[in-house]
Amino acid sequence: MNGDRSRGGSRAAALMLATLACALTTAVASLLLRVFDLSNVVMLFLLTVVLVALRWGRAAGALAALLSVASFDFFFVPPVMSFHVSDTQYIFTFALMLVVALVTGQLAARLRAEAVTATAGERRATTLARIARDLSAATVHEHIDTLCVSTIAPLFAARGALVLPNATDRVIADDTGFVDASVAQWVYDNAEGAGPGTATLSASGACYLPLVAPLRTRGVLVLLPAANTHWEPDERRLLDACCALVALALERIHFVDVARETQVRMEGEHLRNALLAAVSHDLKTPLTAISGLAETLESGNGLAAAERDVVARAIRHQIQQLQQLVSNLLDQARMQNDGVRLDRQWHSLDEIVGSALVSAHSSIGDRVVNTDIAPTLPLVELDAILFERVLVNLLDNAAKYTPSDAVIWIRAAAMGSTLYVWMDDEGPGLPADIASGALFEPFTRGTTESTISGVGLGLALCRSIVVAHGGTIWASQRAPHGARFEIRLPLGTPPVIESEPLI
């Protein structure tokens, strides 16, 4: 393997350097010998052995010990320049020196090895901590994908890809080019790794790692190592740890999604239930009245003509209520289903106000409606039918909550690029217990459980329509009493009307 060769190379270099260090020590020692005693110079060799072992490891230390003893014998022990020893005492010195050199060298080498392991461990821990922190911040699959490709893969000198399954447990092949979808699928299905260093497809270039979370496999991490890269066992362990982290993050996101969907469904359910309850109440009330009144007419032999008229009028009144409710319901449903298709054309506002006054005629009754709309007001681009519905609902609303002799004002003005429409009444004003924003939520009713019918759809529909026109609507309190509804619409640029040639 390439890795083995490079490591062999570095060991040879270490041995060379150890030899060099011994040669240097010999040279220095020969200089020192002029001043110091031979027994002191031995210490210099011991120092060299310790330093070499610390710097270049166990083997280099052992070599340095042997070379030091040999050099000491050859260059310094009489007769010099020979391995012969005249004094047998020196044999003991050599033995002692060799043992001391070997032991201290090996101790120093182990110290160094432990220091290196500790540093690597710390770096691994730091890396893992960083990845864990980044993964915990991820909220969507894309974040995790980015993290795998741009943080984890470079850590192992590889190109990376995160392969995730779709809803039917088929992995989705991506476009990175080195992922074999069938291998990824196998790894995902069997929760076993494939590629170099595993039992399956060990000759393949890319490494497929299953992302196994506590509940199930969540995906496959594919790494394509750069050439000449070999993962050490501890790198392998780091990689496994990363995979576990990614798998956990994927599982967490899955459950976040599940929770969110559940919440949305529950809210939808809640709204639907509220709608059904409100609608069925408001439909059943007039229906009960109508059916009862009709039966009265049917069997009304003894009924005087005047009484019959009263009953018939009551039926008609109930039906009008019903009609208004059904129109609002249908419009609301249409607004929600189609995402609101507006038929916008350039209209003059007073025409729509006039039309709304006719439509709301029966609910307004005897109330006086004052309008103040300047003839010079520019044309405004609206869906006339829907905007008429806004005005009708506001008029109905004002009529519902004001006495039968109340006065209602409709005013409009253009200021800057905005059209303002105000509808004021002198009724009791806004309910104190409801925030003015909540007034436009469906099923919000001013007077709780009041006898005034309506499911509170009217104002909600107003808001849907105004918002669809790019405008805003809100309600405020009038001094000393009464309510004001204000609509703001963007004016846009009205089309040019050619002026008429004068004759």
Place this chain on the structure above:
Amino acid sequence: MNKPRILVVEDETDIRHFIRLALEREEMTVFEAGNVQQARIDAASRQPSLIIVDLGLPDGDGKDLIRDVRGWSQAPVIVLSARDREQEKVDALEAGADDYLVKPFGVPELVARVRALLRRSNLVAREGAEASVASFGAVRVDLATYEVSRHGEPVHLTPIEFRLVAALIRGQGKVMTYRQLLLDVWGPGYIDRPHYVRVYMANLRQKLEEDPTRPRHLVTELQVGYRLAGLA
């Protein structure tokens, strides 16, 4: 004078029934048809003086029936339509219908529309050509001399305003669609500019109505067109 003969084309029995009751109380003769096929036969054999047509019929489109009838009869046609079907109303009016009623409608409204259309068609039939002077409310319009007055005071109209009011008068109170008015007053080049009609109608209301926001004569039919109400 003969009783007016009304043909009611409507597939819903209860609606047909109440229309019959309402009209018979007004001294009219009512024939009922529940589908297009029956209606074609009745329209030819009964010679109705007015036809009421529901647009949604089981065996065909009410608009086709109107076009057929218009080929050989001048009897006014009232269309029954749903509230949110503006285009359907416009199509029916352009196919030759005279007026429309939005479901659900009331008896007084129905009777008023039927009476107005009958009176107008009688007038046209009796006098042949249109009278040159028309009046509605306090307004008097002389189509021959281009003189317009309100409460006896002369009112100045621009040429287009005059053509517009004249087109409405010629419509004899029937609903005129934007397209019909644009063609009549401005010409074919202006067919896609309904805002022209709206601007000039607003001007007309300022000059001819007591309260322009609540017009009594120049009545808006939102998204459909205009009608002239109260034509004497």
